[in-house]
Amino acid sequence: MVRPEPPPVPAPMLATPGELPPPAEDGRWGYEFKWDGVRAVSRVHDGDLGLWARSRTDITVRYPELARVPAALAGREAVLDGEVVALDALGRPDFGALQGRMHRTGPEVRRMAAAAPVTYLVFDLLALDGTDLTGLPYVQRRARLDELQPSGERWVATPWFRGGGADVHAASRENGLEGVVAKRLDSVYRPGVRAPEWRKVKHLRMQSVVVGGWRPGQGRRAGGVGSLLVGVHDDDGRLVYAGHVGTGFTDAALKDLDPLLAARPASPFADALPREITRDARWVEPALVGEVAFAGWTADGRMRHPSWRGLRDDIEPEDVTEEWQA
CATH class of the missing domain: 3.30.470.30 (DNA ligase/mRNA capping enzyme)
Structure with a gap:
C-alpha cells in the first residue's frame, strides 16, 4: 500500500x-x-x-x-x-x-x-x-x-x-x-x-530586534557585554539603530550570547550614530534576533526603557521591522 x-x-x-x-x-x-x-x-x-x-x-x-x-x-x-x-x-x-x-x-x-x-x-x-x-x-x-x-x-x-x-x-x-x-x-x-x-x-510592548553591536560592561560585567546595540529594518530594508539594551540579562543569557557575536570591522547600521555610542562599540554581524520589552518610541526612533527578554531563533533578521508605532 x-x-x-x-x-x-x-x-x-x-x-x-x-x-x-x-x-x-x-x-x-x-x-x-x-x-x-x-x-x-x-x-x-x-x-x-x-x-x-x-x-x-x-x-x-x-x-x-x-x-x-x-x-x-x-x-x-x-x-x-x-x-x-x-x-x-x-x-x-x-x-x-x-x-x-x-x-x-x-x-x-x-x-x-x-x-x-x-x-x-x-x-x-x-x-x-x-x-x-x-x-x-x-x-x-x-x-x-x-x-x-x-x-x-x-x-x-x-x-x-x-x-x-x-x-x-x-x-x-x-x-x-x-x-x-x-x-x-x-x-x-x-x-x-x-x-x-x-x-x-x-500588556507590555514587545519588539523583535537585530543585534548589531555591543558595549563593554562595568563592575561585575567588566570585560564582557554591558549592553547590546540593536536595530530594526525600515521600509527600504535598511537596518536602523533602535537603541541599546542593558537590562534584563541573566548571567546565563550573557554567557550564551558571547560565542554567538561574530565581530565585524564597521557598524551594520545604516544611520550615523552619536559619538558617545560609537567610541567604545564593538560591532557584530547582524545575524542574531532578540526580543525586548519597552515603554514606547522616542521622537528620534529610539526605544524607551528597553529590557532584554532573550534570543529568538524563530525569526530571520531580515524580517525584523518596527512592530509598534510611536
Missing part, C-alpha cells in the same frame, strides 16, 4: 499589534490568550510529528517530549498551529525558561525534556485528513478544532471566547499572561501574512 503524501505545512499567519476592537464590533471577534513561547506549525503524518518555527526552521528534534501525539490524532493526517511553551509552577508560560531549549539539538535535549518538559498549546486547525481548511472562516476552524480536541500527553487545545474582549483581556492580566489575540470570526487563514484581521493586544 502506498502511503499518502503528508499535507503541506504553511507559514503561520501573523497578528498585527494593536488595541481591542471597539465595543460595537466586539461580537464580530473571537479572543484567545496570548501565549509567551515559540510559534510552531505542526504536521501529524502516519503517526509522526513534525514541527516548524515561524522562520520555517524544522525544530522537531528540539522538543522530543511532544512526539507522542494525542489519541484524537491517532490514524489522522493533520496540520495545526500553536505555541511551544515552558510552564512555571503556576502553569503560566515562562519565556525565560524556554530559552535554554530553543537552540539545543544535541544529546542533552532528551535529558532536558525529561527534567522540564514543554507543552504544545494548539489554537488552529489548518488541514485534516487531506482537506485544506485555511479557506474556512476562523469560527469554523475553531469549531473543527474543538470537535477534534487534540489534547493529551504534552498537548493542550486552548480555549477561545466569542466576544467579551475586555473581560478576556482583564483575565489575561490577572493571570499573569502576556495579553490576548483578537481574531475576526470571518477571517480565513492567510499563510505568512501579518493581517489586520488578527490583532495582538499585549
